[in-house]
Amino acid sequence: MDSKGFEHSIRFFRGQTGSGAVVWLPIITVNLVSPSGSRIALPLLFDTGASTTTLRHDLYPLLGLTSWDSGDPQDVSTAGGADPVRAYRYQVTLELLGKVIQCPVNLQILPRNPLYLGLFGREQVFYEFGFGFWEKTHELYVTLTP
Amino acid sequence: MQVSFGVGGATKKILESVVTSGLPPEEILKRLDSYGIQWYVTEKGDLMVRYWQIGAEDFVPVERMARIRESQTVPAEASALEWLSGHLREVKADYAERWIAIIDNEVVADAETLPTLLQKVQDGRIENPFVTFIPAEAIIWSTAYGQ
Numbered sequence: 001m002d003s004k005g006f007e008h009s010i011r012f013f014r015g016q017t018g019s020g021a022v023v024w025l026p027i028i029t030v031n032l033v034s035p036s037g038s039r040i041a042l043p044l045l046f047d048t049g050a051s052t053t054t055l056r057h058d059l060y061p062l063l064g065l066t067s068w069d070s071g072d073p074q075d076v077s078t079a080g081g082a083d084p085v086r087a088y089r090y091q092v093t094l095e096l097l098g099k100v101i102q103c104p105v106n107l108q109i110l111p112r113n114p115l116y117l118g119l120f121g122r123e124q125v126f127y128e129f130g131f132g133f134w135e136k137t138h139e140l141y142v143t144l145t146p
Numbered sequence: 147m148q149v150s151f152g153v154g155g156a157t158k159k160i161l162e163s164v165v166t167s168g169l170p171p172e173e174i175l176k177r178l179d180s181y182g183i184q185w186y187v188t189e190k191g192d193l194m195v196r197y198w199q200i201g202a203e204d205f206v207p208v209e210r211m212a213r214i215r216e217s218q219t220v221p222a223e224a225s226a227l228e229w230l231s232g233h234l235r236e237v238k239a240d241y242a243e244r245w246i247a248i249i250d251n252e253v254v255a256d257a258e259t260l261p262t263l264l265q266k267v268q269d270g271r272i273e274n275p276f277v278t279f280i281p282a283e284a285i286i287w288s289t290a291y292g293q
Contacts, residue, residue, distance in 0.1 A: 013227060013228075013231065014231070015231055015285075015287065016231075017285075017287050018284060018285075023287050023288075025287075027227060029226070029227060029276065031274065038267075038268075038273075038274075039273075039274045040264075040267075040274070040275060040277050041226065041274055041275065041276040041277065042276075042277060042278075043227050043276070043278060056279075058260060058279075059260065061260050061261045061264055062260070062264070062277075111286060112279065112281040112283070113281070113285055113286070114230065114234065114237075114238075114278050114279065114280045114281060114285065115227065115230065115231060115234075115278070115285070117277075117278055117279070
């Protein structure tokens with residue numbers, strides 16, 4: 001059996017619902033590098049079910065855009081709905097654990113949540129990083145050199 | 147497990163003794179360096195410092211401690227998320243339907259729109275803020291596939 005090594009571990013985020021129940025979510029904080037070079041830290045939900053990293057549509061100013069729907073249009077299926085929804089694709093610079101990558105990002109209308117602003121998806125990201133997912137210990141393992 | 151919310155401890159005592167020592171600022175900053183205390187002097191001339199506090203004693207079982215300590219890398223931004231979660235009720239009361247920027251466990255800027263917030267961040271020369279939007283409605287924690 002192959003063994004894999006990881007240099008970093010990221011603890012799941014511990015949240016508490018209104019009824020007091022504890023929930024653990026794999027939320028990671030990613031730096032979005034704007035066209036001007038400034039960095040903004042954004043919380044994203046680690047989502048292996050998302051083909052492409054997806055951000056809330058109204059984050060478009062961070063990408064140096066004047067509207068959210070000027071990119072390459074995409075029809076995207078979502079976990080919650082039968083019909084595809086419209087997303088717009090862009091190329092952005094992201095930084096995780098000090099490693100900077102270029103990757104495609106979709107802007108899309110997403111549910112509003114103060115604790116994450118988008119989904120950290122597979123395309124390009126999963127080539128640049130290796131991930132190990134350990135739900136029982138609420139840990140996400142990351143290597144920068146997969 | 148014992149949980150402590152006390153702030154300061156030894157670091158606070160060191161700070162008090164060093165800062166009130168009457169030494170020149172440069173010498174005080176050297177002393178802080180020697181104690182391993184990270185510092186930052188603001189544009190107003192205020193001295194800001196970072197220090198650790200105990201969040202929970204005996205938090206990690208001994209058998210897992212070595213592995214966790216060996217691999218731990220805590221991004222600075224992660225603390226903003228933890229802080230936001232812990233203070234969500236208050237933050238929501240103050241900033242519902244607004245974009246906010248967090249630095250060092252504090253909301254340092256807010257605005258009705260993201261472009262306005264980014265302008266405030268730029269004007270304030272705020273580096274690498276944690277940015278999010280605070281909706282007024284309750285958080286939906288669960289997701290599931292629909293029909």
